[in-house]
Amino acid sequence: MLSRVAERLYWCARYLERVENTARLVSVYDDLLYDLPREIAISWYNLIEINSGVELFEQRYKVKDERNVLKFLLADDTNPGSLLSSLKMVRENLRTTRDVVPGEMWELINELDLYAKQHIKQGINRSERHTYLNTIIGGCQKIIGLLSGSMDRGAGWCFLNIGRYLERADMNTRILDAANSVLMQSREEESVKLGQVIWSKVLKSQSAYLSFRRTMRSSIKGAMAATFLLTDPHFPRSQLFCLEQIKLAASALPRSEVIAHQVNMLLQNTHGVERSEDLNQEFSRYLNDIQLSIIALHHQITDNWFQYMQGDAA
Amino acid sequence: MNKLTKNYDPDAYYDELIDQSGNPRPPAQRLLKYLNSLSADELEKRRLTAEATVQEMGISFTVYTEEGNIDRTWPFDIIPRTIEAKEWAVTEAGLKQRLTALNRFIDDLYHDQNCIKDGIIPEYIITKSKNFRPECVGVSPAYGVWAHICGTDLVRDETGQFYVLEDNLRVPSGVSYMLENRAITKRVLPELFENDDIKPIADYPSQLFETLAALSPRKIERPEIVVLTPGIYNSAYFEHAFLAQQMGVELVEGSDLFIGNDDCVYTKTIYGPERVDVIYRRIDDLYLDPEVFEPDSVLGVPGLMRAWKAGNVALANAPGAGVADDKVVYAYVPDLIRYYLDEEPILPNVTTYLCERDDHREYVLQNLDKLVVKPANESGGYGMLVGPHSSKKDQQLFAELIQANPRNYIAQPTLKLSTAPTLVGKGTLEPRHLDLRPFILQSKDTYVTTGGLTRVAMKKGSLVVNSSQGGGSKDTWIVETKGV
Numbered sequence: 001m002l003s004r005v006a007e008r009l010y011w012c013a014r015y016l017e018r019v020e021n022t023a024r025l026v027s028v029y030d031d032l033l034y035d036l037p038r039e040i041a042i043s044w045y046n047l048i049e050i051n052s053g054v055e056l057f058e059q060r061y062k063v064k065d066e067r068n069v070l071k072f073l074l075a076d077d078t079n080p081g082s083l084l085s086s087l088k089m090v091r092e093n094l095r096t097t098r099d100v101v102p103g104e105m106w107e108l109i110n111e112l113d114l115y116a117k118q119h120i121k122q123g124i125n126r127s128e129r130h131t132y133l134n135t136i137i138g139g140c141q142k143i144i145g146l147l148s149g150s151m152d153r154g155a156g157w158c159f160l161n162i163g164r165y166l167e168r169a170d171m172n173t174r175i176l177d178a179a180n181s182v183l184m185q186s187r188e189e190e191s192v193k194l195g196q197v198i199w200s201k202v203l204k205s206q207s208a209y210l211s212f213r214r215t216m217r218s219s220i221k222g223a224m225a226a227t228f229l230l231t232d233p234h235f236p237r238s239q240l241f242c243l244e245q246i247k248l249a250a251s252a253l254p255r256s257e258v259i260a261h262q263v264n265m266l267l268q269n270t271h272g273v274e275r276s277e278d279l280n281q282e283f284s285r286y287l288n289d290i291q292l293s294i295i296a297l298h299h300q301i302t303d304n305w306f307q308y309m310q311g312d313a314a
Numbered sequence: 315m316n317k318l319t320k321n322y323d324p325d326a327y328y329d330e331l332i333d334q335s336g337n338p339r340p341p342a343q344r345l346l347k348y349l350n351s352l353s354a355d356e357l358e359k360r361r362l363t364a365e366a367t368v369q370e371m372g373i374s375f376t377v378y379t380e381e382g383n384i385d386r387t388w389p390f391d392i393i394p395r396t397i398e399a400k401e402w403a404v405t406e407a408g409l410k411q412r413l414t415a416l417n418r419f420i421d422d423l424y425h426d427q428n429c430i431k432d433g434i435i436p437e438y439i440i441t442k443s444k445n446f447r448p449e450c451v452g453v454s455p456a457y458g459v460w461a462h463i464c465g466t467d468l469v470r471d472e473t474g475q476f477y478v479l480e481d482n483l484r485v486p487s488g489v490s491y492m493l494e495n496r497a498i499t500k501r502v503l504p505e506l507f508e509n510d511d512i513k514p515i516a517d518y519p520s521q522l523f524e525t526l527a528a529l530s531p532r533k534i535e536r537p538e539i540v541v542l543t544p545g546i547y548n549s550a551y552f553e554h555a556f557l558a559q560q561m562g563v564e565l566v567e568g569s570d571l572f573i574g575n576d577d578c579v580y581t582k583t584i585y586g587p588e589r590v591d592v593i594y595r596r597i598d599d600l601y602l603d604p605e606v607f608e609p610d611s612v613l614g615v616p617g618l619m620r621a622w623k624a625g626n627v628a629l630a631n632a633p634g635a636g637v638a639d640d641k642v643v644y645a646y647v648p649d650l651i652r653y654y655l656d657e658e659p660i661l662p663n664v665t666t667y668l669c670e671r672d673d674h675r676e677y678v679l680q681n682l683d684k685l686v687v688k689p690a691n692e693s694g695g696y697g698m699l700v701g702p703h704s705s706k707k708d709q710q711l712f713a714e715l716i717q718a719n720p721r722n723y724i725a726q727p728t729l730k731l732s733t734a735p736t737l738v739g740k741g742t743l744e745p746r747h748l749d750l751r752p753f754i755l756q757s758k759d760t761y762v763t764t765g766g767l768t769r770v771a772m773k774k775g776s777l778v779v780n781s782s783q784g785g786g787s788k789d790t791w792i793v794e795t796k797g798v
Binding site for chain 2: 001
């Protein structure tokens with residue numbers, strides 16, 4: 001596998017995962033709208049903060065309302081992390097690596113890209129947003145399904161997995177942070193009532209609701225939901241699972257020891273929360289530290305496999 | 315019945331599907347009968363399906379504009395063009411003959427130059443050729459073949475006779491569109507493939523693979539083959555990726571390769587260097603190796619020519635093969651066939667006037683309004699004068715250009731290119747001019763595509779079929795007609 005191709009596959013998977021998770025992230029808030037008591041206003045702007053988009057957002061928009069937040073997160077082509085920008089990047093990376101993935105992948109990504117662009121208004125307006133986001137998530141899963149079902153498990157597969165699970169781990173912390181910050185902004189007497197609603201939305205947005213129920217055998221409480229999404233060993237979107245998958249994929253590649261070491265450190269630092277009172281500013285900082293470690297891991301991956309050092313040939 | 319083609323008028327041209335009295339030609343009978351059974355609405359539905367399919371399949375080509383590069387979707391007409399299998403067999407033989415002679419010619423030019431010594435072709439072909447590479451003199455590629463992949467443009471005149479319009483021996487494009495056109499047509503008109511005896515075309519990637527594998531300098535079971543692309547901004551990038559994928563080989567850019575101390579070519583992989591045996595390069599000669607050609611170019615690989623000359627890697631097409639891509643050489647191809655093969659050419663050339671020759675130039679200058687003037691070494695339909703459609707001012711300009719550099723210009727009579735029914739509005743068919751580009755592969759064996767890429771001038775009356783100039787394309791069917 002060419003180093004350049006490996007890098008593009010890695011990014012292709014990261015952006016595709018970002019598309020899916022941006023849709024999931026928005027859908028958490030979107031669902032909340034319908035279930036929260038009328039007097040509680042959720043701040044859509046939280047989503048900008050947890051996505052590290054404050055500076056860019058403020059250059060573009062004066063009003064921090066729902067519409068602008070959605071425009072920024074979904075449609076804005078000056079925001080490199082927006083859903084449409086991410087899709088474009090999936091397509092661009094795939095355009096140069098089409099020869100190593102199943103042929104249908106190109107068709108599926110074009111289909112998704114066309115849908116996302118043509119129906120972007122549905123994503124921004126409230127009435128059809130749910131359908132829009134669901135279709136996007138479904139489109140991403142179709143692609144992952146195609147890869148799982150028809151791609152050989154060579155180096156390309158490993159790089160796609162490393163990219164996907166790294167991005168998923170990162171977005172997982174951001175989704176947790178999104179819930180955490182809504183709760184921190186609510187008054188104490190509200191937060192207990194709110195907790196149930198919010199955490200069940202978070203679990204649903206991660207397709208984790210049933211799995212949580214079966215595994216935890218408990219009603220939905222913040223501490224348990226967060227713990228599940230961080231440490232469950234079997235759920236494919238949990239932090240622990242994502243990190244294990246990165247390690248597994250790396251182990252099939254040359255010079256993987258250094259990556260395994262870094263991931264092990266991250267795994268050791270992955271833990272749940274004991275009590276719902278611990279979902280606070282400190283928890284938010286903890287999530288932020290994980291994000292920084294993930295960025296460091298990304299740099300290590302780049303150094304290890306994508307920066308080709310011209311070796312002694314023959 | 316017969317509603318769709320009822321008012322169809324091919325005028326004085328040879329129409330590929332419908333003869334002068336309005337009857338379908340034998341290979342088109344089933345097709346036209348079927349099309350006539352469709353309502354205008356149904357046909358429109360099929361056209362829209364095709365349009366959506368092209369978009370979803372992401373079939374595109376890149377056009378250079380002042381605003382930057384635009385990825386345009388491939389313009390496609392759903393009505394196929396048909397050719398009878400028996401007729402095609404003759405054309406195929408003609409193409410094989412032509413390419414065998416051309417490769418003998420190129421090999422001769424880089425060795426003894428007997429064709430010049432024997433007076434078959436004038437010496438200025440080499441001394442003034444833009445594509446002759448002195449760096450290649452004395453090199454002996456495998457099987458004596460330099461042009462491994464050739465796209466030869468064919469046209470028909472009003473009698474239906476096929477003529478060779480030009481040979482593209484450098485980095486010809488279009489074969490992926492030929493394959494994709496078939497894929498789209500199968501989705502749009504699936505009913506026809508059940509009953510009609512349409513020859514399949516899908517084996518091209520395997521044939522290309524075999525052609526390339528046979529060139530490997532290392533006689534090993536699995537030679538490493540790569541497709542070398544200049545990158546995503548190239549107008550044919552879609553095709554480069556498509557072919558690499560279909561052949562199951564790596565698509566590389568210049569920066570993915572390097573030359574080792576042993577003068578062998580290696581790819582930069584996550585495991586370390588891996589040796590390359592054959593490069594199907596889609597980069598022009600002059601950008602292949604900055605050590606030998608353009609020093610500023612970053613598209614190629616420093617030292618590649620060294621590796622090639624040392625015989626450590628095969629390049630397809632070989633550098634310097636473009637010398638025969640010259641429109642002046644074209645004029646001599648029939649003579650070259652007689653000289654090298656001692657055979658009469660099967661496929662005729664279009665009458666060609668060489669402005670270098672005094673008598674020809676005189677004729678050209680006096681008849682600019684009737685002729686098509688082409689520069690000897692351009693591609694993509696650039697820098698041409700189409701006499702009957704030109705202004706006095708254009709003609710004056712070309713008269714000056716020709717006098718200043720006669721070697722660089724040839725002229726041909728304006729051809730009455732054949733036409734085929736093309737969907738121009740809802741349920742409306744009109745004749746549009748077209749040509750045909752078959753692809754010829756040659757290394758150990760010779761192979762010709764079944765049919766080729768049909769390009770259509772989408773504008774009424776226009777003779778310009780290049781996609782970079784707004785042309786479109788159609789599926790091409792070689793049809794077995796026995797029993798019809």
